[in-house]
Structures are given as structure tokens and as C-alpha cells.
Amino acid sequence: MLMENHLRVLRATRAWSQQDLAQRLEVSRQSVNAIETGKYDPSLPLAFRIAELFELPIEEVFVSPARHSSKAI
Amino acid sequence: MAFSPAAKRYNWRVVWLSLIYACLLIAAAYGFKHELVPNAFAYIVAVLPALPIIGIFAAIGRYLVEEQDEYVRMLMVRQTLWASGFALSLATAWGFLESFDLVGHWDGYWVAVAWFFGLGIGALANKLTLGETGSGC
Numbered sequence: 001m002l003m004e005n006h007l008r009v010l011r012a013t014r015a016w017s018q019q020d021l022a023q024r025l026e027v028s029r030q031s032v033n034a035i036e037t038g039k040y041d042p043s044l045p046l047a048f049r050i051a052e053l054f055e056l057p058i059e060e061v062f063v064s065p066a067r068h069s070s071k072a073i
Numbered sequence: 074m075a076f077s078p079a080a081k082r083y084n085w086r087v088v089w090l091s092l093i094y095a096c097l098l099i100a101a102a103y104g105f106k107h108e109l110v111p112n113a114f115a116y117i118v119a120v121l122p123a124l125p126i127i128g129i130f131a132a133i134g135r136y137l138v139e140e141q142d143e144y145v146r147m148l149m150v151r152q153t154l155w156a157s158g159f160a161l162s163l164a165t166a167w168g169f170l171e172s173f174d175l176v177g178h179w180d181g182y183w184v185a186v187a188w189f190f191g192l193g194i195g196a197l198a199n200k201l202t203l204g205e206t207g208s209g210c
Contacts, residue, residue: 028077030205031144040144041202 004063007036010054024053079139086132094125126185148205152195159191160184 011021018036022029027046034040035050042050051058076084094109101118103109110118133153164184170176194204 026074027139028142028145029108031142034144034203034205040147043143 001056002038003041003065004038005035005061007032007050007061010056010061011036021053025049074107077140077142077145079136079141080145083132083138086135087129090125090128090132092107093128094122097125111161126182148199148203150193151199155193155195155198156188159194160188163187 002059007021011018013025016024018029018032022032025032025046031040035042041047047062051061054061101110106116107117130144133149137146137149137153140149159183164187167176167179170180200206
């Protein structure tokens with residue numbers, strides 16, 4: 001099960017394109033798109049880099065699958 | 074699509090290894106055809122064209138080590154898994170067909186050809202499931 005995340009919203013608040021975010025994270029635009037659309041879960045180091053870039057705790061960028069499923073119940 | 078530095082290095086390695094392969098294959102085939110290869114060196118000369126192909130396998134491994142973009146690396150890993158599954162399945166099925174005299178003999182190096190074809194299947198699988206073919210490798 002893949003994690004949900006708030007990357008698209010966070011990126012929009014800063015008016016960054018996927019390419020802008022990719023450059024800041026030193027990854028490909030493909031990677032940003034895959035993470036945003038929930039096709040790929042980043043590794044823990046990349047997830048921390050993303051959270052640190054937005055100056056947020058990691059759980060405010062990525063939704064814990066356990067918490068997400070418990071809310072669904 | 075822009076290639077990563079690792080993908081650019083990989084592409085150059087494959088181009089050079091392919092050229093070396095072509096040269097060695099032509100030289101070995103010419104040597105054997107015109108009986109220029111001494112018996113003592115026959116095994117060595119026969120194996121020479123295989124070395125650049127083995128080099129390409131190593132280049133793919135090197136690429137997976139060097140690629141810094143984890144998502145792009147995962148796409149390539151998926152491609153290689155598809156390639157391995159396809160080539161091994163084909164070789165296994167063909168082996169049994171050959172054992173029961175239902176098909177003719179295929180030289181073993183066709184497994185490598187099937188594996189490279191399988192990389193294409195893997196790229197297609199990536200495209201269908203993730204919308205991306207991979208790094209272009």
C-alpha cells in the first residue's frame with residue numbers, strides 16, 4: 001500500500017513547478033511526479049529531505065498508512 | 074527526457090562495448106572461417122566476442138550503483154527483473170522443447186539476446202503500470 005502525501009499542495013503554496021522541486025531535491029522531475037501521484041514511496045532519506053525542504057515534520061508531508069486506514073474505519 | 078549523469082556514462086559504455094563487440098565478432102568469424110586461429114588459441118578467440126556482452130551486463134550493474142535518482146533506479150531494476158524472468162522462462166521452456174526433439178537447437182548466447190529483448194518488455198511494463206519507461210537505458 002502506497003502512502004498518501006501533501007506534496008502537490010505544498011508545492012503549489014510555493015508556486016513551484018515539479019521541475020523546480022526536482023531541482024531543489026536533486027532528483028528527476030519523473031521522481032517528483034511519481035511521488036506526488038502516489039505511484040512511488042520515497043526512501044526515508046528522500047522523505048526527510050522533502051520534509052526539511054518544506055520545513056515541516058515528515059508526518060505533515062506524508063500520511064502514515066496506519067493512521068490513514070484507522071481514520072477510514 | 075534528460076539523462077542523468079549516470080545514464081549518460083552508461084550509454085557511452087554501451088556504445089563503446091557494442092563497437093568492440095562488432096569488431097571482435099567480425100575478427101573471430103574471419104579468423105575461424107579462414108583457419109587463421111591456431112588450435113591453442115581457439116577457445117580464447119571464440120570467447121572474445123562474449124566479453125563485451127558480459128561488459129554490458131557489468132555496465133548495467135554499474136549504472137544501478139551510480140544512479141543517484143532512486144525512482145529512476147527502481148525503474149531500471151524493474152526492467153532487469155522483467156528481462157531476467159523473460160529470458161530464463163524462454164530458455165527453460167526452449168530447453169524442454171529441445172530435449173523432446175520438438176524444436177531445433179539454439180546456441181546459448183540467444184539467452185543474452187532474449188534478456189536484452191526482455192529489457193524492452195520491462196520498459197513497456199513500466200510504461201503501462203507507472204507511465205514511465207525508465208531512464209532510456
